[in-house]
Amino acid sequence: MSNSTKGVAGRKLPSTRRSLPIALMRAREKVMGPVREMLAHTGITEQQWRILRVLSEYGPQDATHLGERTSLLLPSLTRIIQSMVANGLVTRTQDENDRRRQTLAITTAGQQIIDDNLEEARRIAETFVRHLGEEQYETLLDALEALESL
Numbered sequence: 820m821s822n823s824t825k826g827v828a829g830r831k832l833p834s835t836r837r838s839l840p841i842a843l844m845r846a847r848e849k850v851m852g853p854v855r856e857m858l859a860h861t862g863i864t865e866q867q868w869r870i871l872r873v874l875s876e877y878g879p880q881d882a883t884h885l886g887e888r889t890s891l892l893l894p895s896l897t898r899i900i901q902s903m904v905a906n907g908l909v910t911r912t913q914d915e916n917d918r919r920r921q922t923l924a925i926t927t928a929g930q931q932i933i934d935d936n937l938e939e940a941r942r943i944a945e946t947f948v949r950h951l952g953e954e955q956y957e958t959l960l961d962a963l964e965a966l967e968s969l
Contacts, residue, residue: 879924
């Protein structure tokens with residue numbers, strides 16, 4: 820079969836070159852490669868980087884909001900936060916009115932990781948803008964936001 824694969828009842832699937840899930844995974848790997856290289860010397864993971872970025876940008880917040888903003892499921896986020904608290908990158912304080920609720924915040928050490936990698940992170944982002952062009956870059960981000968709202 821040439822450009823498509825026949826599925827159940829003779830319906831055709833798009834070529835894997837034009838499959839949205841596969842294309843998104845390929846693009847993610849292209850985007851994350853330079854980020855992983857940047858983080859290699861820091862001792863933190865890309866998930867921890869996302870947590871630090873969000874806490875730095877939005878300030879202290881509860882786990883639900885942090886999970887949404889970092890695209891991490893709460894069980895994973897809880898495990899990662901435990902490690903980050905132990906390493907002095909994040910603080911966790913209990914809400915005085917609701918003992919079940921905790922507020923997470925970036926520490927000075929966590930912010931230092933952001934600050935130390937700011938220029939490299941900016942350079943990585945600018946590489947993608949240059950490659951796609953400003954308009955196509957913004958269009959891509961808008962399209963991804965539209966997909967997110969499905």
